[in-house]
Amino acid sequence: MTRKPLRLLLSALLVAGAAAAAALVGSASGSAGASGIAASPTTVQTPNGTIDTKNCVKYAGVESSGSKNSLDPAQQPSSQNSLNVNATYDRLTTEDDNWKVLPDLATSWKSNASGTVWTFNLRKGVTFSDGKPFTSKDVVWTFQRVIDPKTGSEGAPQMSFLTKQGIQAAGPYAVKFITKKPVAELPLLITNKNTFITEAGTPTATLRTKGAGTGPFIPVGFSPNKQVQTFVRNPHYWRPGLPKASCLQLYVIQEANSMLAALQTGQVDFSQQVDYSVVPVLQKDSKVKLLTTGPSTSMTMPMWVDTTPFKDVRVRQALKKVIDRKQMVNTVLHGFGVIGDDNPVPPTSPDAWRHTVPGPDVEGAKSLLAAAGYSSSNPLKVDLYTADVIPAIVNMTQLFKEQAAKAGIQVNVISGPASEYWDNVWLKHPFEISAWSARPAGLALSIAYLQNAPYPETHWKVPAYDALIKKANTTVNSAARRKVYQQAEKMLTLQGGEIIPMFQRVVAAQRSTCTGYTPSIQFVQFDLTHLACK
Amino acid sequence: MILRLIAQRLAAAVATLLVVSALVFFFTSVLPGDIAERVLGHESTAQQRELFRERMHLDRPVYDRYASWVGGVFRGDFGRSLVSDETVTSTIASSARNTLFLSLFAFALYLPVTLVLATLGALFRGKPIDSLISVITLVGLSIPDFVLGTLLIFGFAVKLSLAPALSIVNPGDGFFTRLHETVLPAVTLMVAMAVYAIRMLRDNLIDVLDSEYVRMATLKGVPRWRVVFRHALPNAIGPALNVTALNLTYLIGGVVVVETVFSYPGLGKMLVDSISVRDVPVVEAAALLASGVYILANLAADVLAMLANPRLRTT
Numbered sequence: 001m002t003r004k005p006l007r008l009l010l011s012a013l014l015v016a017g018a019a020a021a022a023a024l025v026g027s028a029s030g031s032a033g034a035s036g037i038a039a040s041p042t043t044v045q046t047p048n049g050t051i052d053t054k055n056c057v058k059y060a061g062v063e064s065s066g067s068k069n070s071l072d073p074a075q076q077p078s079s080q081n082s083l084n085v086n087a088t089y090d091r092l093t094t095e096d097d098n099w100k101v102l103p104d105l106a107t108s109w110k111s112n113a114s115g116t117v118w119t120f121n122l123r124k125g126v127t128f129s130d131g132k133p134f135t136s137k138d139v140v141w142t143f144q145r146v147i148d149p150k151t152g153s154e155g156a157p158q159m160s161f162l163t164k165q166g167i168q169a170a171g172p173y174a175v176k177f178i179t180k181k182p183v184a185e186l187p188l189l190i191t192n193k194n195t196f197i198t199e200a201g202t203p204t205a206t207l208r209t210k211g212a213g214t215g216p217f218i219p220v221g222f223s224p225n226k227q228v229q230t231f232v233r234n235p236h237y238w239r240p241g242l243p244k245a246s247c248l249q250l251y252v253i254q255e256a257n258s259m260l261a262a263l264q265t266g267q268v269d270f271s272q273q274v275d276y277s278v279v280p281v282l283q284k285d286s287k288v289k290l291l292t293t294g295p296s297t298s299m300t301m302p303m304w305v306d307t308t309p310f311k312d313v314r315v316r317q318a319l320k321k322v323i324d325r326k327q328m329v330n331t332v333l334h335g336f337g338v339i340g341d342d343n344p345v346p347p348t349s350p351d352a353w354r355h356t357v358p359g360p361d362v363e364g365a366k367s368l369l370a371a372a373g374y375s376s377s378n379p380l381k382v383d384l385y386t387a388d389v390i391p392a393i394v395n396m397t398q399l400f401k402e403q404a405a406k407a408g409i410q411v412n413v414i415s416g417p418a419s420e421y422w423d424n425v426w427l428k429h430p431f432e433i434s435a436w437s438a439r440p441a442g443l444a445l446s447i448a449y450l451q452n453a454p455y456p457e458t459h460w461k462v463p464a465y466d467a468l469i470k471k472a473n474t475t476v477n478s479a480a481r482r483k484v485y486q487q488a489e490k491m492l493t494l495q496g497g498e499i500i501p502m503f504q505r506v507v508a509a510q511r512s513t514c515t516g517y518t519p520s521i522q523f524v525q526f527d528l529t530h531l532a533c534k
Numbered sequence: 535m536i537l538r539l540i541a542q543r544l545a546a547a548v549a550t551l552l553v554v555s556a557l558v559f560f561f562t563s564v565l566p567g568d569i570a571e572r573v574l575g576h577e578s579t580a581q582q583r584e585l586f587r588e589r590m591h592l593d594r595p596v597y598d599r600y601a602s603w604v605g606g607v608f609r610g611d612f613g614r615s616l617v618s619d620e621t622v623t624s625t626i627a628s629s630a631r632n633t634l635f636l637s638l639f640a641f642a643l644y645l646p647v648t649l650v651l652a653t654l655g656a657l658f659r660g661k662p663i664d665s666l667i668s669v670i671t672l673v674g675l676s677i678p679d680f681v682l683g684t685l686l687i688f689g690f691a692v693k694l695s696l697a698p699a700l701s702i703v704n705p706g707d708g709f710f711t712r713l714h715e716t717v718l719p720a721v722t723l724m725v726a727m728a729v730y731a732i733r734m735l736r737d738n739l740i741d742v743l744d745s746e747y748v749r750m751a752t753l754k755g756v757p758r759w760r761v762v763f764r765h766a767l768p769n770a771i772g773p774a775l776n777v778t779a780l781n782l783t784y785l786i787g788g789v790v791v792v793e794t795v796f797s798y799p800g801l802g803k804m805l806v807d808s809i810s811v812r813d814v815p816v817v818e819a820a821a822l823l824a825s826g827v828y829i830l831a832n833l834a835a836d837v838l839a840m841l842a843n844p845r846l847r848t849t
Binding site: 068 | 571581582585586615617618620625628629684687688691692695698699700702703704794795796797799804807808810811813816
């Protein structure tokens with residue numbers, strides 16, 4: 001090729017490349033697409049007129065479901081979905097941080113004498129965001145859908161006592177739940193993250209992106225992978241004067257430092273959780289206020305009670321006695337925790353069998369180990385599997401190793417990747433870490449400790465224990481039920497295989513110019529109605 | 535003859551892409567972990583997983599699934615996401631555009647910065663400005679990109695409020711708003727790439743400026759700027775172009791880290807999410823896209839090097 005055509009080719013390539021890049025970039029910036037958001041960057045078209053998103057309250061969650069993000073309450077793989085669902089729908093009942101059941105779409109409820117039929121009376125005059133009235137047929141349809149195996153909802157196993165025929169409407173404003181055996185805590189058990197009420201007959205595909213709910217906010221242009229989801233106030237929300245915010249934007253920030261920066265610059269107003277490592281920085285920042293809760297997620301170390309060396313109850317008790325729980329809370333959680341009593345029910349709960357937890361007893365641990373045949377020439381050696389699945393849990397295992405060393409116990413901490421832990425490591429080794437989100441006493445005592453528990457973390461198979469739980473489930477009187485729970489808890493604390501040194505407190509944040517956020521101990525429950533910023 | 539070269543390379547590219555797609559497909563299917571369990575969560579029941587497997591044709595053998603996937607690709611159909619059931623193209627379209635925007639922005643910053651700093655370093659070698667550039671590039675080489683990104687956030691966003699801490703891009707934003715929103719991640723990427731290219735180009739330029747024909751041109755009275763730009767740079771630029779092509783591969787990978795630090799909704803983040811969930815169709819499409827970009831970038835680098843330096847045109 002001669003010079004001139006070559007230069008022409010080169011210039012042509014450069015120009016073509018620049019044009020292509022500009023076109024692509026232009027399409028990226030200009031694509032309003034099917035998002036429902038108008039061409040201007042800060043205004044949003046809603047059924048009730050245009051809103052400026054500058055006035056939206058900005059809430060940042062810490063978890064991402066990726067493409068699984070949706071508005072369907074039946075499937076919530078992470079709290080990102082839970083935020084969408086809490087904004088858009090309501091449940092029959094909600095719970096406070098002491099697991100007391102409170103009215104929401106249901107105004108009152110009672111059971112028959114034997115506890116096999118629970119009747120819920122529904123609130124009148126509530127409408128869905130598309131104008132259709134809320135009635136009992138929506139409740140029946142919602143519950144039947146959640147327990148249907150074809151839906152694949154994670155809320156189904158918890159409500160295995162319900163059958164399709166057992167959920168019936170009793171007139172337009174009442175619903176009956178009929179069970180074969182008495183279920184003393186039915187109102188508590190049906191208040192879970194998946195039972196938000198959806199409109200009867202809505203196909204799943206519609207529910208995922210356009211579900212109509214009775215809740216405080218209405219989603220605008222929802223799509224799973226959007227970086228920011230916008231919701232506007234529901235003008236027909238049944239609670240008068242709420243929600244305070246005219247619109248809400250949900251962000252996702254998974255990195256601790258990014259969350260810190262976003263809070264400090266005011267790019268977000270509220271945060272679902274801040275990492276313990278950034279707490280000291282925020283405590284010094286006057287523009288951000290830290291909010292905390294009671295005991296939430298437990299940090300545990302289950303041992304298999306049918307496997308050496310944990311088979312010997314003295315070994316289990318020794319491992320529990322060496323732990324300085326106060327030191328753990330202060331060091332690992334920077335004080336944002338509640339010490340645990342090796343009991344899945346925290347000691348601050350009215351259901352706990354004792355409220356004062358004894359301190360560490362290294363000498364007691366040593367004598368237990370000696371009685372079990374261990375000594376300085378034959379020390380107890382254990383492998384502890386861990387991974388960074390919840391904040392600070394690996395630090396907990398490292399501190400445990402040091403504390404155990406005081407009694408001559410050698411702990412070998414084996415840390416692996418967090419993304420593989422629940423699939424490949426959990427339930428597969430005699431001594432490892434685990435974590436349980438906050439649960440009421442009945443559920444906390446069953447989920448891992450019954451002989452047929454779905455997640456038998458400690459291989460605990462004690463018929464007397466099962467009998468206690470069964471008795472509690474059918475005891476309608478709450479004071480009597482509590483006494484039974486306490487007996488079961490005592491068994492776990494003194495003889496069980498699960499070491500529970502502490503519970504995390506949720507640490508959330510709000511800008512000082514904002515008000516109204518009260519975080520819940522449940523990572524999937526949000527009250528967004530009072531959020532407001534100046 | 536350059537056209538013939540391009541045609542040959544494109545044919546090789548298609549073959550490479552086929553091999554890449556096969557490898558990605560098979561490796562993703564032998565990864566530990568059951569796809570159904572990943573998508574439905576570990577609290578799902580065996581029955582739910584069976585239904586899912588039937589629906590997604592996961593009971594067919596791997597070769598069978600791969601063949602039907604390749605057939606689909608030639609028709610322009612990349613399949614549907616296993617997770618969201620939306621088409622793969624719609625799932626990755628906006629992420630891909632976002633990453634493209636960020637990459638082009640970073641690249642647009644990278645070119646002038648590299649050329650200017652390398653030329654300055656070479657022309658004033660040994661003087662303070664050269665030492666300064668050398669120190670800066672050395673420091674830039676040693677800092678990991680996520681540390682750099684975090685430092686930029688705290689310097690420019692938190693302390694100076696010059697740029698947003700998170701790169702939140704709204705669909706309706708104008709071009710200049712977008713530039714403002716993505717300036718910090720673009721600068722992070724630019725620095726990570728430029729530090730290698732500056733050092734390489736400076737060293738090559740020094741060699742070339744010492745060569746005979748450059749001295750000849752100077753003695754002939756050719757003005758300094760013409761010597762540098764018309765004679766020296768085109769010869770020195772070859773290796774720097776190769777470094778640039780390598781940098782483009784870094785972009786494809788490093789963009790994952792930067793996108794996470796800045797919460798930028800790009801292809802890197804999407805790739806990581808879909809791998810951990812074993813969403814094979816999305817992983818495939820993203821991997822193909824990344825390989826395609828790499829192959830094209832290498833081809834472009836080779837062609838440009840040849841155009842700049844006629845001595846490299848062997849055929």
